[in-house]
Amino acid sequence: MPEEPTPSRQGGDDAPSGGIGRVLQHVSVLVVDDEPGMRNFLVRTLGPRCRRVEAAGSAEEASRLLDVHHFDLVVLDNVMPGQSGLDWLAEQRRVGFFAEAILMTAYADLETAIHALRVGAADFVLKPFRSNQILNAVARCMDQRYLRRENFLLKYELRTDRMAAQGRLIGRSPRIEAIRKTLERLAPLPTPVLFTGESGTGKEIAARTLHAMSDRADKPFVPFNCAATSPDRMAAELFGGDGAAGRDGLLLNASGGVMLLDEVTELPLPVQATLLRVIEDNRIRPGASEREVPLNLRFLFATNADLEKAMEQGRFRRDLFHRINVLRVEMPPLRERVGDIAELAELFVGKFARQLGVPPLKLSEGVLLNFARYRWPGNVRELRNLIERSLILGEIPPEFADDGERAGGEPTESLHAVERQHILSVLEACGGNRAEAARRLGVSRKTIDRKCAMWNV
């Protein structure tokens, strides 16, 4: 699967433009022609501009190369001894060939053209041709491939409603700062990462942030919710098969980028076995094809379930667990980082006011204190939904409303809330170390323990 540059300007026979050059530099090409002169010409023309170019003098040699390497495109002569280029291409499609193909021919009659369409050749180049003609044909063909893939992934994202989790990781609390630092360290590695934490704590947002920090940032990020797909469709969606997922499946379409498998404990056991093989070998057999093709994909995983328990119950493979549990990022619940609530809440107010076309609500000190007091079992997602609901209704729900404003003030209640917020934020700054928090606050450790027990922290 190709890397993913921006589509180039469509060219005629002019010299390759900068746009075309950008497309070509990501492409790996296999040239198949029995004539050494033509092979050399193509390698000389494509070699300096493409990421990788290899040449085969026969259909058999080409098949062997396809077994070992990934190519985005095959440039193929139609007339070769033994087997025509088109017959070879048809056979490869059956075995497992997911790349593009351009056919070179001296004479394109209608029958050849129809045959070429049927076996999925993207273009014809009539011999003899100039170097710019083949360069333009390659760039055009790859442009169409990138657009098809982009379209496939966007449709998937819309179908699965994954747009809500887009955005960046908000928060300046020590816990979130520490997570940001960890993500920076993990971003350049190829290793899988496992995100754990309660529902709505931002595991997907953190995974997207890691992708954005990595050298795969301009390649696809494909989130897959294992709990939202029926178990009997899952293998086809991921690894390819017939139907909506397309023969090549999500993994191959995400190739070059990052795949997030969310709610990973929901993967059926047979899919876990296939996935383990794919991760270990970096190879995939799309749509159960005969040929395994190389796969360049970074895997991220997320779960809010207890993986250890899932293993004990035989629902999750131990070997897969050890493979995905190399690097772990634990997302803290919102109640343990109350210092982030105000920033998140303000951000959601601005976002939903714009989206809904309604005036923003002012979040008074009292409302923020009530937010800080609440336990947020649904974490950031719950806060986000509460703000959206409040903007639609035009007011903060009564359980969070500012008592001070409405009832003329309740100083003891407010004082209690201020004290709670202050102690919790100092505790947070100390990474949960109660002895250190007590020292900084100038109170006894016992006082902190008593307060924490009272607040259920």
Ligand SMILES: Nc1ncnc2c1ncn2[C@@H]1O[C@H](COP(=O)(O)OP(=O)(O)OP(=O)(O)O)[C@@H](O)[C@H]1O
């Ligand atoms: N730190 C954050 N900054 C900005 N938005 C956040 C943050 N954390 C969570 N959100 C928002 O909260 C919602 C839930 O986040 P996300 O889907 O990443 O959580 P999750 O932990 O993956 O949840 P689940 O376990 O249910 O899949 C999203 O709308 C996301 O935009």
